[in-house]
Amino acid sequence: MSAPSEGATVGARSASPAPEDAPPVCARGLVKRYGDITAVDHVDLTVRAGDVYGYLGPNGAGKTTSLRMALGLIRPTAGTVELFGRDPLVVGARALQGVAGFVEAPRFYPYLTGRKNLELCAALDGGEARERIGAALDIVDLAPRARHKVAGYSHGMRQRLGIAAALLREPRLLVLDEPATGLDPAGMRDMRRLIRRLAGEGITVLLSSHLLAEVEELCDRVAIIRTGRVVYEGDLAELKRTAAGDYLLRTTDDVIAARVCNSRPDIRQLRHHGSELRFSADEPAVAALSIALIEAGAAITALAPETASLEDLFFRLTEGDQGDSGAHPEVSEASQSNGGSGAAQPAAVAAGGHR
Ligand SMILES: Nc1ncnc2c1ncn2[C@@H]1O[C@H](COP(=O)(O)OP(=O)(O)OP(=O)(O)O)[C@@H](O)[C@H]1O
Ligand SMILES: [Mg+2]
16 A cells, blocks of 8 residues: 555554563664665664654654664665564565554545545554554544545645554554644644554553653653764663753862762763863762762852753764864763763763753
């Protein structure tokens, strides 16, 4: 029912069991080059069972290209991706068992009705997919329009029909490329509710988005991609903590203040900015620090939380080349200098320059 790569709606029924405890998505070292352009540059992703995983990045960051590789629609220049432990390029369509979704936008025959399009999808899938059409239309709230031609559907209705098509396959993993983009606020809200509902039913969701608020509302884990590179992967809650936990400190004695801060393990990511110190910490650590500073003889002239919002952090992570040298502040380097291991430490990027 759709072209194999553009606007592809992908999926297969979960007919045979996937390997036990293999994660729904495991990408390692994924690279895609188009001539001079490196669309995806050594991306590692792990989507765990039960995640609502946000793949977040600005336009052109490489989200769609990554998802296409994940679904076996295009061949990586390098690297591997496995779905429930199976590589689509090795085992073919069998890797898509239990996987459904769409990339860019779902495509349907415009001169056929929504229901007829779903019937064609179900016929391709075989099995009991056809019996699920009514329920799928109900879930996406399209039952009243199912007998209308898709040509007359709004953008939001087509998106929802795409999800209905995916649901025919009873997916365990749903891959959605910017499912709410182009929808009006009510359409976005409905799409988010729908995704939450599906996640609540135990479907693992990998969705791409360039909207931080959307990801914030829906996702528990995220990867943030910029110019093909993942600059943060991990818990959204952890990213939020980083955004909220930055403090600025000025005292009457810079040397004592730095020594006291350095001696306290709960004062993290200490940075010097002229006569100010900046660090990450939680509130109890800041309270204890204030006492320690006074006891050590450094009177506090300013101790204030930095107001970096999650949105600021997103921009720091996705708008890179503002450092003094003009170099891109790569998180991996920054996180190493902070003793980071593997996962990027987003606050470390702030040290590389911001806007
Ligand atoms: N088939 C192609 N040929 C050449 N360049 C491509 C091709 N597909 C993608 N690119 C380039 O790869 C980069 C990443 O594109 P991609 O579509 O993956 O970004 P995206 O994050 O999905 O962006 P958007 O938010 O706009 O959908 C862009 O520079 C794009 O121009
Ligand atoms: Mg895209």
